[in-house]
Amino acid sequence: MTSTTSPKTGARRPSSTAPPSPGRSRGRVARPSGLPWILPAFILVVGLLYFCIGETGYLSTLDWDGTSPTPTSVGLGNYEQILQDPIFWQAIWHTVIFFIVTFTAQTALGFVFAALLHSKVKLSAVYKVIVFTPVVIAPATMAPVFRQMFAADGQLNWTLDHLGLGFLSQPWLAQSSTAMPVIMFITVWNFTGLTFVLYYAAMGQIDPETLEAARTDGASNIRTLVSIVWPGVRGTTVALGMLSVIGALKTFDVPYLVTIGGPNYATEFLGTYIYRISIPSAHVGYGAALSIMLLILALVGAIAIAVRANRKDSETGV
Amino acid sequence: MLGSSRIFKRSPLGAVAALMVGALALAGCAGGAPAETADQGSADSGNITWWGWTPDATPAEAYIKAFNKVYPNIKVTFKKLTIDGYDAAIRPALASSVGPDVFDVAPGAANGSVDIYGVNAIDLTPAVEKTLGADWKSKLAPIGVTSLMNENKLAALSVGSVFSGTVWVNKDLFDKYQLTPPTTYDEWLKVCQTFKANNVGCFVQGAAQTAFNEDTIQAITDNVAPGVWEKALKGEVPWTDPAIVKALGLWKKLFDDGIMQEGALGMQQYPDANNGFMSGKYAMVMMGTWYMQYSTIEGSTAAISGAGVADAKPFTQLPIPFPDVAGTGNVGALYGDADFGLAVNKRSKSIAAATTFATWLGTSAEGQQVVADVLNDIPALVSAQPNWDTVKLVNPEVQKPALEKLITDAGKSTEPRLATVVADLQTAIGVASTTVAAGEATPEEAAATLQATASKIK
Amino acid sequence: MRPVFEARRLSAKLILQILATLMIIPYLFPLIVMVQGSLAGEGVGNYRAVFEVGALGTFFKSSVIISVSTILIVYVLTMLAAFGFSKLQIRRKEIYFWMILAALTLPEVVLLTPLFATTLALGVYDTYWAVVLPLAALQIPFTILIARRFIDGVPDALFDAARIDGAGTFTAFRYIVVPMTRPIAAAIVVLTLIGSWNAYLLPLVLIQDPAQQTVTLLPQFFVSQFSNDQTKVLASAVITAIPEIVAYLCLQGLFERGLSAGAIK
Known part of the structure; x- marks a missing residue:
């Protein structure tokens, strides 16, 4: 791996001396088929999980408690019922707000942390561990910790009181108005480590010479971040956006364990609703129909992001 | 290195993949419900x-x-x-x-x-x-x-x-502030004011875990008019029965008057309220006969330590009847x-x-x-009784008679607790309890919503 | 590696340091509460109690076996597929891609019953495979998505050059993709480790043999119907999390050394 090619002459540098840009070279060299390469993963995923999707699709046409030997077929009845179900719409509305807030916060924080820790900040190993650790701790373990922290007599109110901000202290999880922001905070706390790790990896891919060139041209740090680093990690941002849509729709652990979807459905999500309906209430058919709705919404959301990203790619010619 | 020839132009992965397709297809066919067993096996091995x-x-x-x-x-x-x-x-x-x-x-x-x-x-x-x-x-x-x-x-x-229907009190805390466990609403209010003045929590309920709200509201309803709750569960009276509406109103009053701890709607009975009581932060909690195990030295010490208290010292835990909050004199109901x-x-x-x-x-x-x-x-076997010679209580003098009475009373009770409550009804009761507590619905509205949901359940 | 963010003056350095510190506080705060909780009550005794759970060694062994197998499967299949999707020719590529991604959208609780039937039919129920295969299948859509985007960033010119040199596809994969994707590979390994190490419901349902239970079942020794020893639950969580954090640090270190040594660039 010593002398063959140099990636430094690659595509990222805005220079006219570089070889033909990859976009145009695509047509010239015939590429080998990639099918055998994707097949093992495809078979494992599709083979193992599509049975589950099929089964769920079938169950969604039933009125069934999960054990009775005689389920009743209701056709698309469950879906009709979903469209008129106020809790479903409430859950969707929560999901939309939740996605916008948590995705923005996670992305911004993960990006800034990755940038900061790529620079020569002292004790960066310690910071990395602190940002990363929440990712590895199961929400089930942290739920009581957070309930304690945000309780009326919890550590957060205690801290506020001692900072002279006592007027801000309140029973955070007991009020519909503050329970959702707390759930969002916990989620961001939980997942920033993930976005951080991925951005950190992606920043390693940015051509150092481009950065150096920008600096030589006198570009400021902020300028470099905005005009070189941020576009450079766009692939990661798009992937994270798609994952966040799916993740937001599936949100379950945190609201279920911290607030049980309450108070009064203020933190009900599609994921918690599906769980409540399918397991404790044993409306397996209705739960399956909700799951299929989730699948459709998640795919539509993720595809929308991917399409938008592609359009932008072709506009800017990246 | 890149100069080596095209050995791997076509990878062997295709074959592996084909094999996996076969395996998975086979799996799909092999499924099917297993039959019931005819052979019962040996009864003693x-x-x-x-x-x-x-x-x-x-x-x-x-x-x-x-x-x-x-x-x-x-x-x-x-x-x-x-x-x-x-x-x-x-x-x-x-x-x-x-x-x-x-x-x-x-x-x-x-x-x-x-x-x-x-x-x-x-x-x-x-x-x-x-x-x-x-x-x-x-x-x-x-x-x-x-x-x-x-x-x-x-x-x-x-x-x-x-069985539920009892309130458990931390007798050591009551003694410390020269208080006696409350039997009426006014006594309860006074007790709470005294505790509060001394920075001790009074009554704790994990109202986010709504199954336990049901216990409390059932206790209040039994106090207002015995038997109405059971009839409502059986569908013999509607959930809009005046006794239940009144009970929901009293439940709300517990929040308004500060008998219920601040932020109750954000707490769960387990572990939050339980730990609050065990660590001595609160003097009273709505729990049932399962709390008897904490009357023993061993059980109490473990629970207190589990609540995060260093050098756990057991305290005297006593069951008392739910206070007569409605002023009717109907107290001591147990349901289980x-x-x-x-x-x-x-x-x-x-x-x-x-x-x-x-x-x-x-x-x-x-x-x-x-x-x-x-x-x-x-x-379950009526003749079985705890062997009090081997069970080591924290404070046998007061606890033993209280526990014996509790066990005897429970044995007489026939009022169901959760057995006849289907999940959808349980959810609906939970919604009634939290909407009323949060002031989002009046007791009348909540009871009407509850009745509307209940009538839809098959 | 060259910093993407460079502070040359002392004041700028100081500002960066303060900014990082301020941002880290909200992340640190719950962790402190957690560790504090794990030391409440019996203090270090909580940790001793966790270590005294008889099966701790077995739990760790099972979790290591499950995690390592899952990581191997996920890494190999992800890299092959991401390379295929990114740089090779596949007709109706996006349809395959979205079919894989669709598998990511089902909630775990819905998957459980059908997966149970599938593992029984495959004859892997009550073996490690019953957990490893679904875990890998659930992780792969996510990792392919990430890795594909990353490989997109590797210049096509490299592959074209290699092809002109007469290198086969596999050789190109071996000598271009594998080394150049080291940063994302480190991330994938870490994330798969978290996914498999923290798996709770799947091992609970699909493995019955007590000798194959995983570390995530540790807390339940301290939680029961009418008691909940929060202090020891938190101590178990700390003990369970440490191997993951160590693994992260090692991998992160490895990947940073790889980059700064200029292995590829």
Whole structure:
């Protein structure tokens, strides 16, 4: 791996001396088929999980408690019922707000942390561990910790009181108005480590010479971040956006364990609703129909992001 | 290095992939419901597995050890699942041929509902007749039998019962501030004011975990007008009955007057409220007979330490009747169900051995004595009583009479707690409790919503 | 590696340091509460109690076996597929891609019952495979998505040059993709480790043998129907998390050394 090619002459540098840009070279060299390469993963995923999707699709046409030997077929009845179900719409509305807030916060924080820790900040190993650790701790373990922290007599109110901000202290999880922001905070706390790790990896891919060139041209740090680093990690941002849509729709652990979807459905999500309906209430058919709705919404959301990203790619010619 | 020839132009992955397609296709065809077992196996030997969310590992070990003294050749493996994980795990397991031989069920809509999983169980009536005789029903607590029936079959044998309706108090805290446990609303209010003035929490309820709200509201309703709650559960009176509306109003008053702790709607009964009481932060909590186990030195110390208190010192915990908040004089109601029962999987390969174990724990004197002494459940066998010589109480002088009275009273009760509440109704009661508490609905509105939901439930 | 963010003056350095510190506080705060909780009550005794759970060694062994197998499967299949999707020719590529991604959208609780049936039919129920295969299948859509985007960033010119040099596809994969994707590979390994190490419901349901249970079942020794020893639950969580954090640090270190040594660039 010593002398063959140099990636430094690659595509990222805005220079006219570089070889033909990859976009145009695509047509010239015939590429080998990639099918055998994707097949093992495809078979494992599709083979193992599509049975589950099929089964769920079938169950969604039933009125069934999960054990009775005689389920009743209701056709698309469950879906009709979903469209008129106020809790479903409430859950969707929560999901939309939740996605916008948590995705923005996670992305911004993960990006800034990755940038900061790529620079020569002292004790960066310690910071990395602190940002990363929440990712590895199961929400089930942290739920009581957070309930304690945000309780009326919890550590957060205690801290506020001692900072002279006592007027801000309140029973955070007991009020519909503050329970959702707390759930969002916990989620961001939980997942920033993930976005951080991925951005950190992606920043390693940015051509150092481009950065150096920008600096030589006198570009400021902020300028470099905005005009070189941020576009450079766009692939990661798009992937994270798609994952966040799916993740937001599936949100379950945190609201279920911290607030049980309450108070009064203020933190009900599609994921918690599906769980409540399918397991404790044993409306397996209705739960399956909700799951299929989730699948459709998640795919539509993720595809929308991917399409938008592609359009932008072709506009800017990246 | 890149100069090497095209050895791997076509990878062998295709073959692997084809193989996997085959395997998975085969899998699809091979599926199918396993049949019920005809062969029942040996009644006094074999290996059986038992799945449950309760008891704890230690009492389970004690049960199995005592069982093996009588049946040394039946090896019982207990797999303890969490309450949250139980339903998710047991459903597919029972649908397969490799499920547990014995499994926990409970009455009502909570985890392991006998209404749902009872269909997977064999009828245990013949087995009980064999061990206790034809008049077996008179020897077992009635609430344990009726609540574990699944369509005329005895789907499980109750191991013991739990009752609610009591408030537990930290007597040491009451003594410290020269207070006596409240019996009326006004006394309760005064007690709370005194505690508050001394920076001690008064009454704690984890109102986010709504099943426990049901306990409190049922206690208040029983205080307003005995029997109305039970009738509403049976559908004999609507949920808009004035007694229930009044009870919801009193429930709301507990929040408004500060008897209920601040932020109750964001707390769960377990672990939050429990730990709050155990750590001495609160002087009162709404819990049932299962709290008897914390009257022992050992049980109390472990629970206090588990609540995060260093150098845990046991304190005197006492059950008191729910205060007469409505001023009617109707106090002391207890309502309960079988805590859990053992069901035998009809697809088990060792039905006979599994039945031996279930009947031994649920009906034999030796098995029920172990249950009684743990002080977690009121034993299912009427004749079994805790052995007070071996049970070490924190403060026997006050606690022993209180516990004896509680056990006797509970044995007389026939009022159901959660057994007849289906999940959708439980959810609806929960919604009523939290909307009223949060001031989002008046007691009348909440009762009307509850009735509307209840009337839709089949 | 060259910093993407460079502070040359002392004041700028100081500002960066303060900014990082301020941002880290909200992340640190719950962790402190957690560790504090794990030391409440019996203090270090909580940790001792966790270590005294008889099966701790077995739990760790099972979790290591499950995690390592899952990581191997996920890494190999992801890299092959991401390379295929990114740089090779596949007709109706996006349809395959979205079919894989669709598998990511089902909630775990819905998957459980069908997966149970599938593992039984495959004859892997009550073996490690029953957990490893679904875990890998659930992780792969996510990792392919990430890795594909990353490989997109590797210049096509490199592959064209290699092809002109007469290198086969596999050789190109071996000597271009594998080394150049080291940063994302480190991330994938870490994330798969977290996914498999923390798996709770799947091992609970699909493995029955007590000798194959995983570390995530540790807390339940301290939680029961009517008691909940929060201090020991938190101590178990700390003990369970440490191997993951150590693994992260090692991998992160490895990947940073790889980059700064100029292995590829």
